[in-house]
Amino acid sequence: MAKSSKQRAKGRVTGSAGRFGPRYGRFLRKRVNEIEKITNAKHLCPKCDTEAVSRKGTGIWECKKCGFKYAGGAYVPQTPNLKVALRTIERSLIKE
Structure with a gap:
């Protein structure tokens, strides 16, 4: 049974770090996302x-x-x- 479009994978990182796809690990992508939010604000x-x-x-x-x-x-x-x-x-x- 496929997931509905409303459900998201646990720990999924989107935003600016989404360009990395599944590479580099969840924690590093999350960190990049937080830093870039602050930098671009x-x-x-x-x-x-x-x-x-x-x-x-x-x-x-x-x-x-x-x-x-x-x-x-x-x-x-x-x-x-x-x-x-x-x-x-x-x-x-x-x-x-």
Whole structure:
């Protein structure tokens, strides 16, 4: 008996990683899918606070509204290390 069109295979990964088919394993395809969702999404511009930042290349991000171009992470515009550094700088300015 064949599966109906409403049922899906357990753990099936679609989206951008669907181009790999059954290769590379379910977990790696799932990871690629999550990373590409974040990478291709629109992000907030640190200069004009508009949701218009997109990835131009590895670690290069540009705002389509104000044209502000800056370096960030390879897949995300702000890395976790940058957030820690900004918090540390903010704390040191408050103490002074």
